Amino acid sequence: EAGVAQSPRYKIIEKRQSVAFWCNPISGHATLYWYQQILGQGPKLLIQFQNNGVVDDSQLPKDRFSAERLKGVDSTLKIQPAKLEDSAVYLCASSLPGAGETQYFGPGTRLLVL
């Protein structure tokens, strides 16, 4: 079974530029998450989707971050404009719906903002 796919794997941009990340979850997984993992920290949830609807975006910095999952399958996360402190790994995860379901992570996109 194919896992969670993410692209690009690496991205280097200058501050104030825009960047977008793409995620394709495991087939059949209705729930999709975006996490930010700063070096030396655990992953921090940014946004959770259930199908194409947002369930929780309370920790998403909405002044610069946006995410969508228009058809309820793949998703994009955008940062505009990027700041130095956005340098991190952006992880996408998916799961079957319901509390306690295992989340499966993609390989992540490593972002460096210069």
Place this chain on the structure above:
Amino acid sequence: RKEVEQDPGPFNVPEGATVAFNCTYSNSASQSFFWYRQDCRKEPKLLMSVYSSGNEDGRFTAQLNRASQYISLLIRDSKLSDSATYLCVVNDPGSQGNLIFGKGTKLSVKP
């Protein structure tokens, strides 16, 4: 504040050693508990769920103490391949499946 606190580490142990990691969580309403493993520059992967009665998976034993809001992971007979960061994870009660991750404890098993 929703928090999961872990031993700072790093733990440097010889092969064959037994090592234990501890974790505390702040929200007593949490109901689901996990240990995830994250290899260097890789994504987190579920190692094991943690059940109230304690559970074992080969060389790995997880314990939960709800009264103390404390979770532990014991690794017996450490292997070189156990070298990784171990993340303590609890569910965010009131959310729909959201997880709260600790910062992780790095383990390095030496020959």
